[in-house]
Amino acid sequence: MTIEVEQLSKSFSTGRAKRRTLVEAVRDISFSVEAGERLAYIGPNGAGKSTSIKMLTGILRPDSGAASVLGITPWTHRKQLARRIGTLFGQRSQLWFELTSLQSFRMLGAIFDMSDLQLATRVGELGELLDATEVFAMPVRNLSLGQRMRCELAACMLHEPEILFLDEPTIGLDLLGKQLFRDLVIRLNEERGTTILLTSHDVADIESVANRVIVINHGSVIYDDDVEVMRRSLFTTKRVEVGLERPVIVPEIAGAQLVEHTETVARFVVDTSKRSIRDVVDAILEHLPVADLSIVDPPLDEVIGAIYSQLAVE
């Protein structure tokens, strides 16, 4: 096993002095990850995802429980583990903003004891893989978010880690940037066998990248299964938003439930297990004066709500 977690718990104290209270961020979680897996580790804000990742990378020490990452206990041998893992926090940067990415890579190369030749070869490979050779030479502060995220990914891949921890890596990226990033992560996994542990609030990240999903809520694991299984049972809802060219009375569209209608917009919820999204879109295009149309995934909160409903039924 690449990652093994057993009954890991972590609490934080909040408030001041006498009013100090303990908040359980992670409660008795257990799971394991095999080499080469692409695991989505998801949950709502405050569920304990980032805290789990910080324990698995050795930044935080748990209150109880055990974990082994590549055979190493992260919080007792953090520096040893750091040589074998890469971590990308979408809301934090590991690059130096005053420098170009290449200069940052040189500093990171020195920190990871890479020779000049090793570093140059690796930067060349990553530049090609991420289509970012020219971007590497630009000052980090001048990069767009999409460009910076490619450089961040290169920075955490520089020392050829065996596991990549990606904590909300697509946050703030536009649709194209997100898709490009997902493709890159899959390529890294397929070409190099890098194990991926991904957290995200974007259902599309999970559907595109992961082959297994763990859902965590209120600090506990509530779901652990293949993405295919989850897709069949939970990701069956899509939302279709239609911009209308003119005010119309919206007719009934089979397989689509009209949830909102104004003079300019009609919103539908489609259960794809009952009718394919393609058929629904064809029907909408046929019956409505469509100016614009978009299909979006349900928000993660809804997916987790569905998991709770399923658990309650079981």
Place this chain on the structure above:
Amino acid sequence: MQRTLAERGGFIVSTGFYLAVVAVVGSLWRAAADGKGGTIAGYGAASLFWYIAATEAATVSLNMRLIDDIGTDISGGAIASEMLRPVSLVAVRMASEFGRALPRLTTCTLAGAVMSWIIVGAPPGLVSAAMTVVALALAIGCNIAAQHAFAAIAFWIRDARSAWFLYQKLVFVLGGMLLPIEVLPGPLRLVARLLPFVSMAYIPGRFAAGHVEPLLLLQQVGWLVALLAIALRIFATGERRLQVVGG
């Protein structure tokens, strides 16, 4: 070092600011010495000017809000990404700050020396001038280590601004940044001599003023080792009790 050179605007402004401060404070001390019959606490008017040029170079060359910046990184959680490197977090930070300070220190020392030479004449001695250069580098090292030790308070109270405010005042007065500690009243002078802050400003200033006292270099080396050990120890303890909630 590359980070400082990349911030050319700030680099030029801080050098200009340094020259202005040395010109004003140095001239005030010269005037005060002239009014007191040519010397103050054993320092001549020209020596005092050279003293101020060295103490200001030792302090202005550093990021002046270092404690505050480190505290913000600790309390805001930015420090977490740095903990994912296979080296000592605090050692990398200190090395990085030393590298950032070196171009500023070199420029300020050269510019300050040229200005002092023009205004008050040649440095008081060649040996003491050479010792000043060594003492300035050690002063920067002591200052960086001490600021990391002070800033680590943010691991416990999540705010290092009070430590930054206190530290500034201590270097300002007890470190001899503004005035040689010989000018302080007896008990305060004794306290100043026993504290590490003299290593950060007074000692390079003392050499620049023409005094050849090699033991002062040893004192700086001793404080540098002690402050590095303290900073490393406090950070190691702090890292174990780090609380970073959320992404």
